[in-house]
Amino acid sequence: MPQASRDIQRRIKSVKSTKKITKAMELVSAAKMRKAVSKVLASRAYSDLVWDTVLHLVKKVEANKHPFFMSPKKVSKVVVVLISTNRGLCGSFNTQLVNKVLESIRIHHPETTSTDIITCGTKGRDEIRRYKVNLIADFRKEDITNDSEDIRPIAHMITKDFLAKRYDKVFLAYTDFMSSLKQAPHVKQLLPIVPEIDARLGHITHEKGQGEKINVESFSEFIFEPGRHDVLDAFLPRLLEVQIYQSVLESEASEHSARMFAMRNATDAASDMIDELTLAYNQARQAGITGEIAEIAAGSAALE
């Protein structure tokens, strides 16, 4: 076999084995995605109801007096919690998220003198480090978050810092899972709580969850046990936890879908490449055969 076609064959072989790997990764991601999606959908009901309850509560309590709702006159220091992934090979997932964060820092807080970043997930951490930001903490992200206990340290830290007035605003950057085909990086304000803005997580429930609205203001009485402030004090930290937990789940579902599609694209590209290389190989082989025949014919003509 001539050198050219042997080289091509070697390349076909290597592309084929790459294709096998990407195919396997696609299947694994698909299985993980199914699990993550069922989780994110299941917990959306809870986080929606928690948010509804908060909306009901703030109408009945002068919530503005609660430290979680108080927004400072001048915003001078903010912190962004960046929820990313531990593993790569998921397309532009983390790049998009980081770009979104940088963009929102640029656009929305020109007056901000400093922005600190808390990361959760190693890829986002490595990515954002390149931009000379002030990284103050890095939390380990579980590959599969099982319950809200896992994110409690983050919630604890930002609550403490916010109440100590070390930060004027706390933002949460995550990737919203809209469908397995579409995920959108999103930056949302976590603290102070803005009860007017529909800060629900998850766009799917956005659209259908508007059905039942209860007009709380019509109630003449609303009892809080043991007391208004005790309920708020217990409820609001829970709300934060739920929101962070939900956004971690959203990010996980998005990550696995993004990886699945990245791997599917890679598999398709490998197939195309194999086709092209096979064509080139056949051409080279044919050229070789033609050349040999011409040589034989020339040889026998010389003998006559």
Add this chain to the structure above:
Amino acid sequence: MKDLKLKIVTPEKILFERRILQVSVSTVLGEITILPNHIPLVSQLIPGEIVVKTDQGEEDLMAVSGGFVEILPDQVVILADTAERAEEIDEERAEAARLRAEEVLKTKVADAEGFAMFTAKIEKELARLKVARKYKKKGLRTGQNN
């Protein structure tokens, strides 16, 4: 007969969603039973049981490890940290978990936070055990009747 809608949700799933006649929960100020047309109320739950009387007249038993209850005119929402149906609780495992938590508490109490966590865990397991035993007893009784 008048009824109301009950929703029990945990971060993991919607445990219960249907129309009921009454529901009893344990709040920080004691056990309350909610009937239709209850005044709007928000309260904190302690580990304990939830007893539901459905519109079919049957009783449902659940264990809850804490959370919140929100009562609106026509519906009750229970936001539980964790909740289980009585028939799903494995009594032996609940007992073992409680013993384990007590053991840890006895041997090493690291800090106030850890202490609170384990105390809460014991309380939670006790609530589960209570619900599981109650369910078993009820099950036996109906068994004899049949």
